[in-house]
Amino acid sequence: MDIISRYLNGLEVPKDELTSLERTTLYGKGQAVDRIPCCLDGGETMSYLIGAGIDEYYFSSEIMCNVEEYIHEKFGSDGAGISTSLRGMAEAMGSEIKYTRNNVAQLKKPALKLSEVDNAKLVDIDKDGRLPVILDAVRKVKERLGDKVSVSASVTGPLSIAAMVVGTENLLIGMIKKPQQVHQLMEVIVENNNRLIKRLVEMGVGIGFPDPVSSTALISVEQYRKFSLPYFKRNVDYVKSLGGGCGLHICGTSRKLWEDLRETGIGAFSLDNVEDLEEAKRVLGGKMGIQGNVPPVDVMKLGTPHDVLRSARECIRKGWDSPNGFTLTSGCQMPAGTPEENMQALMDAARIFGRYPLDKSLLED
Amino acid sequence: MEKEKLFQEIAENVVEMEDEIVEELCEKSLEMGIDPVETINGGLIPGMDKVGQLYEDGEYFLPEVLTASFALNTGIDVLKPHIKQEDDGGKIKVVIGVVEGDTHDIGKNLVKIMGESGGFQVFDLGRDVPLEEFVTVAKENNVDFICLSTLMTTTMGGMKTVIDMLKEQGIRDNFKVIIGGGPISQKFADEIGADAYETDASSAVRRMKAMKGVG
Numbered sequence A: 001m002d003i004i005s006r007y008l009n010g011l012e013v014p015k016d017e018l019t020s021l022e023r024t025t026l027y028g029k030g031q032a033v034d035r036i037p038c039c040l041d042g043g044e045t046m047s048y049l050i051g052a053g054i055d056e057y058y059f060s061s062e063i064m065c066n067v068e069e070y071i072h073e074k075f076g077s078d079g080a081g082i083s084t085s086l087r088g089m090a091e092a093m094g095s096e097i098k099y100t101r102n103n104v105a106q107l108k109k110p111a112l113k114l115s116e117v118d119n120a121k122l123v124d125i126d127k128d129g130r131l132p133v134i135l136d137a138v139r140k141v142k143e144r145l146g147d148k149v150s151v152s153a154s155v156t157g158p159l160s161i162a163a164m165v166v167g168t169e170n171l172l173i174g175m176i177k178k179p180q181q182v183h184q185l186m187e188v189i190v191e192n193n194n195r196l197i198k199r200l201v202e203m204g205v206g207i208g209f210p211d212p213v214s215s216t217a218l219i220s221v222e223q224y225r226k227f228s229l230p231y232f233k234r235n236v237d238y239v240k241s242l243g244g245g246c247g248l249h250i251c252g253t254s255r256k257l258w259e260d261l262r263e264t265g266i267g268a269f270s271l272d273n274v275e276d277l278e279e280a281k282r283v284l285g286g287k288m289g290i291q292g293n294v295p296p297v298d299v300m301k302l303g304t305p306h307d308v309l310r311s312a313r314e315c316i317r318k319g320w321d322s323p324n325g326f327t328l329t330s331g332c333q334m335p336a337g338t339p340e341e342n343m344q345a346l347m348d349a350a351r352i353f354g355r356y357p358l359d360k361s362l363l364e365d
Numbered sequence B: 001m002e003k004e005k006l007f008q009e010i011a012e013n014v015v016e017m018e019d020e021i022v023e024e025l026c027e028k029s030l031e032m033g034i035d036p037v038e039t040i041n042g043g044l045i046p047g048m049d050k051v052g053q054l055y056e057d058g059e060y061f062l063p064e065v066l067t068a069s070f071a072l073n074t075g076i077d078v079l080k081p082h083i084k085q086e087d088d089g090g091k092i093k094v095v096i097g098v099v100e101g102d103t104h105d106i107g108k109n110l111v112k113i114m115g116e117s118g119g120f121q122v123f124d125l126g127r128d129v130p131l132e133e134f135v136t137v138a139k140e141n142n143v144d145f146i147c148l149s150t151l152m153t154t155t156m157g158g159m160k161t162v163i164d165m166l167k168e169q170g171i172r173d174n175f176k177v178i179i180g181g182g183p184i185s186q187k188f189a190d191e192i193g194a195d196a197y198e199t200d201a202s203s204a205v206r207r208m209k210a211m212k213g214v215g
Helices: A020-028 A044-050 A054-058 A061-075 A085-092 A114-119 A131-145 A158-166 A168-177 A179-202 A221-241 A255-261 A277-284 A296-301 A305-319 A340-353 B003-015 B019-031 B036-056 B062-082 B106-117 B131-141 B157-168 B186-192 B201-211
Strands: A080-083 A096-098 A106-109 A151-154 A206-210 A246-250 A268-271 A289-294 A326-330 B093-098 B121-124 B145-149 B176-180
Touching: A044 A054, A044 A061, A054 A061, A061 A080, A061 A131, A061 A340, A080 A131, A085 A096, A085 A106, A085 A131, A085 A158, A085 A179, A114 A168, A114 A179, A131 A151, A131 A179, A158 A168, A158 A179, A158 A221, A168 A179, A168 A221, A168 B062, A179 A206, A179 A221, A206 A221, A221 A246, A221 A255, A246 A289, A255 A277, A268 A277, A268 A326, A277 A289, A277 A305, A289 A296, A289 A305, A296 A305, A296 A340, A296 B186, A305 A326, A305 A340, A326 A340, B003 B019, B003 B036, B003 B062, B019 B036, B019 B062, B036 B062, B036 B106, B036 B201, B062 B106, B093 B106, B093 B131, B106 B121, B106 B145, B106 B201, B131 B145, B131 B157, B145 B157, B145 B201, B157 B176, B157 B186, B176 B186, B176 B201
Parallel strands: A080 A151, A151 A206, A206 A246, A246 A268, A268 A289, A289 A326, B093 B121, B093 B145, B145 B176
Antiparallel strands: A096 A106
16 A cells, blocks of 8 residues: 555654754754645634634734644644735725625725825834734734744735735736836835834744735736836845845746746745746745645645645655755645645645655655 | 728727727717627727737736726727617526625626627626525526636635525526636536636637537
């Protein structure tokens, strides 16, 4: 019987020997560790794990922190993090957001029209929107888990914030009809992000930039270079000037942006499952860590634990020898209702197939 | 100006995303006494078809498609009040919307535009649509297709709920259900018992025509 069939069927999963923090710290320095790091990418969609509604999650730093604690304690995920969410900054800038119990929040009313960009608001991160709740949650997670696991917070990519400030369609049409106003809006967003970044770096947490709107499924490489990259770069430069570290996640297709990303100075890139890890290793691996990319829906939510092991094994086979390190994770945020045994299986895949010294024969079919 | 040349200019200006020029040219077509339906079919739609082609070829991206469709709609707004009511019998009828909980309607709008260019009668429910509304509108209008879209993993379950509602009411076989959107896959479509899954607007429209044996 092959090793995957023996999982949950008598196979002994090797125990972790290091804490998550020890593992990721040593691994980041290129030193020996017990296994490949593995992160469960959750956030608001994981609120069901502790019986809370998604709407409650957004407004309670205690619930946010409890979810991270649960995920770390139960599964041993190698990262704990709080997300500003794709709408958090836009909400602070005046967009109206609709919250419901079983769904991720959504944009109800944009803060402004592009023609009103003079009114784009500079935020007070201690007062506006849910930013104070988010910052409080980061502080709590850092306090309670910071000695065991590396803590991060997400700061949404500037272009994705713009989409939530004026509405995605309006932004995309604006790139063609009102480019100056789009640039003006991006300036304000860069500054708002920098305000948040400053506080987060002071708190000693890493920063992840999710930026779905920069996907080449939506915009062209030229549009990315014009409206997204220069502003993203300024946020990254600021993180680095403060001595912090950051990574980027683009949902959907992004391959055509990778050559540009090599020069941004980001420490890690997390790729969607529509892209290939082998290719990411080749193009980006020399410059940054790579993370990915088990399909969140087809495998993590709808698959069996054995499907998760098979998919994760393929990821490890492609990514393990990436020059600046590899982290096993899903290709995007896991949806609500992802079975816990599948999350366990993802972590166990790192323990079984990513165990050092690596047994390469285990990685083949 | 000759009619053919006017149509060609309208099409070119849809492709060039020049909504104001499209508006002027459509007004001019009315002044010239050209049947508005002819202007839509001979000018606006060929322009949008070309946009669809450029999108499939990777020359155009969503910003261009959205801006061009804005120009198209500007033209249609000028012409629409002058169209004589015709019998809609025989047209493929479609109800379409973004399922409850999601407001991302770019993909849905593309299917609607491509469908209308293909001669479909489209009942557009918009975005964040309560699930029972799909069923109600489908029944009322005796549609051929129910098209469900979502861009978010968290709202995918709503698609299954719609199919379950059809089953409960014993009318599942009266409609074909087509689903699409970023997180949707063939596997998911099979699992919830949808009739078809498509990855982009042009394919969705082609698929619907094929399923009805037209085009």
